[in-house]
Amino acid sequence: MDANAADDDASWPDTDPAAGSALPDGPPWRAAGGIPGPARGKSLNPPNKRHFLAGVKRGRIREANSVVLRGYEEAVGDDVALIAAGHARFNAWTHRYEINGRSYGVEENGTVFPDAGVGIVNMNRNEYAALAALARAGGASDQVPEFTRDPRFRDNPQAIATAQAVYDGTYK
Structure with a gap:
């Protein structure tokens, strides 16, 4: 499959929760079995506290780190729920889910981490x-x-x- 095929697909559902689609209960959010990529069939958890300013004090310092800016915490949680519901585009090239101007990876244990985009600082x-x-x-x-x-x-x-x-x- 072409890595950019998902980006060209105009049939993706609306990703704006305010547009009338309710977010599923969670966390964790059980990802649909039919979604592509590493989230398929997993219970997805929000990003580790080290990715938020409130958790940075004791966060593990890695070579590369991503931090969610103040004011985007709720949006990031909503994005994880939307990924689980199948509303995000999976980019097979980067192995990231893209939604609402942000991209996310999924760890083997189902923890989602912010990668880049609006409200995320690398x-x-x-x-x-x-x-x-x-x-x-x-x-x-x-x-x-x-x-x-x-x-x-x-x-x-x-x-x-x-x-x-x-x-x-x-x-x-």
């Missing part, structure tokens, strides 16, 4: 570590001694600036 290891430190300090960068001592931050002020913008809600 952060490298240093940016995410800076965000975690800011979160533990309540957003006060002057209360994070590592920012002036640790070379990962001292030599990389852009990581701190990105983290501060995400924390403050001013990231563009």
Whole structure:
């Protein structure tokens, strides 16, 4: 199958819950057996807390990290329900589900993770570590001694600036 075939299919159902389609109960949301990709037949769970600002304080720092901006938390939860209901497009090329301007992957255990798109910020290891430190300090960068001592931050002020913008809600 052509990886872009789903994108060309005009018969996809409406993905806007406000348009009258009710979201299924959950979490977890049982994915329909007929949907393509790794979600098929699994119980889908929302993203791990490390992907939300409220869970960043203790989140595991990986090489690549994605964080949901404030104000998009509910939309991301709704997207997971819509993926389970079969309303998302599966991109076979990227192995991601695309819905409402965002893309998501699904782990083997059924946990959905945000990958990219509206309201999702991709952060490298240093940016995410800076965000975690800011979160533990309540957003006060002057209360994070590592920012002036640790070379990962001292030599990389852009990581701190990105983290501060995400924390403050001013990231563009």
